[in-house]
Amino acid sequence: GNSVTQMEGPVTLSEEAFLTINCTYTATGYPSLFWYVQYPGEGLQLLLKATKADDKGSNKGFEATYRKETTSFHLEKGSVQVSDSAVYFCALSDPPSSSASKIIFGSGTRLSIRP
Amino acid sequence: EAGVAQSPRYKIIEKRQSVAFWCNPISGHATLYWYQQILGQGPKLLIQFQNNGVVDDSQLPKDRFSAERLKGVDSTLKIQPAKLEDSAVYLCASSFGLAGVMSTDTQYFGPGTRLTVL
Numbered sequence: 143g144n145s146v147t148q149m150e151g152p153v154t155l156s157e158e159a160f161l162t163i164n165c166t167y168t169a170t171g172y173p174s175l176f177w178y179v180q181y182p183g184e185g186l187q188l189l190l191k192a193t194k195a196d197d198k199g200s201n202k203g204f205e206a207t208y209r210k211e212t213t214s215f216h217l218e219k220g221s222v223q224v225s226d227s228a229v230y231f232c233a234l235s236d237p238p239s240s241s242a243s244k245i246i247f248g249s250g251t252r253l254s255i256r257p
Numbered sequence: 258e259a260g261v262a263q264s265p266r267y268k269i270i271e272k273r274q275s276v277a278f279w280c281n282p283i284s285g286h287a288t289l290y291w292y293q294q295i296l297g298q299g300p301k302l303l304i305q306f307q308n309n310g311v312v313d314d315s316q317l318p319k320d321r322f323s324a325e326r327l328k329g330v331d332s333t334l335k336i337q338p339a340k341l342e343d344s345a346v347y348l349c350a351s352s353f354g355l356a357g358v359m360s361t362d363t364q365y366f367g368p369g370t371r372l373t374v375l
């Protein structure tokens with residue numbers, strides 16, 4: 143079945159470092175892809191999304207590009223801040239654009255940023 | 258705009274007891290979801306409602322889990338009897354769109370209920 147695989151954490155970086163969190167997916171058809179973020183003590187919230195190949199989602203300085211040829215949706219940020227410390231989930235819609243579409247989540251990557 | 262509300266935030270019970278969780282979605286949201294998030298894993302969909310009808314409950318362990326969404330607004334999720342492996346965070350989410358129309362529709366999540374089964 144459809145699935146999402148993301149890099150295991152925890153990932154620890156210094157402030158202003160470059161961030162990449164890898165995410166690859168397995169899916170039939172053309173799913174929409176998402177990154178969700180869970181800040182400490184808060185609920186999950188959508189960070190960004192892309193709905194078709196070569197789309198780039200962006201928000202709060204984070205970016206991810208829908209790469210169909212490599213089935214990837216890696217999350218990047220050029221300069222991380224302490225406030226970016228959170229758990230990040232890659233996800234896809236399954237099955238895409240159907241009457242009972244649901245989101246399948248990866249296992250999450252915990253990011254910690256040192257001042 | 259008020260977010261998705263859930264209660265209780267924490268619950269500790271012994272195995273074989275029953276427990277119920279409550280969710281109040283964002284006003285006007287047609288679709289409501291219940292997820293189970295086991296520690297170290299991503300959320301897994303248990304059940305999806307559109308208004309007060311079930312769209313997908315294929316991953317709901319129906320021998321012990323039940324859920325309802327009366328009047329298409331609030332929802333309750335019940336576990337009876339609970340097992341040790343039910344220890345998890347139970348997340349409720351809602352989205353504005355109708356299932357099928359908006360596979361890319363944004364889901365808004367509540368803070369979750371952390372259940373510990375001893």
